[in-house]
Amino acid sequence: MSDTLRTIAEERVNAKIKFYRNFISYVIVNAFLALINYIFTPDFWWVAFPLFFWGIGVFVDFIKAFVVYDKFDSESYRERKIEEEMEKLRN
Numbered sequence: 323m324s325d326t327l328r329t330i331a332e333e334r335v336n337a338k339i340k341f342y343r344n345f346i347s348y349v350i351v352n353a354f355l356a357l358i359n360y361i362f363t364p365d366f367w368w369v370a371f372p373l374f375f376w377g378i379g380v381f382v383d384f385i386k387a388f389v390v391y392d393k394f395d396s397e398s399y400r401e402r403k404i405e406e407e408m409e410k411l412r413n
Contacts (some may be wrong), residue, residue: 341350
């Protein structure tokens with residue numbers, strides 16, 4: 323039981339660390355890109371594209387780490403879904 327809890331805790335911590343690293347990279351890289359954009363091509367804000375699309379990835383990491391971290395990855399969810407499928411096959 324404690325091994326299972328430790329495994330789940332490690333997965334959650336890993337997801338949170340992944341989010342934090344991705345978020346920090348997102349902020350630093352996009353700030354640098356915004357500066358380059360402002361200096362060299364202030365007429366066209368192309369920096370909005372990486373901000374938006376990379377932002378989607380950061381948002382997905384946030385959702386995985388803090389909102390649905392155990393909704394779909396837990397063993398109880400898996401077992402519950404297997405039972406539901408078996409019940410469907412019986413009928």
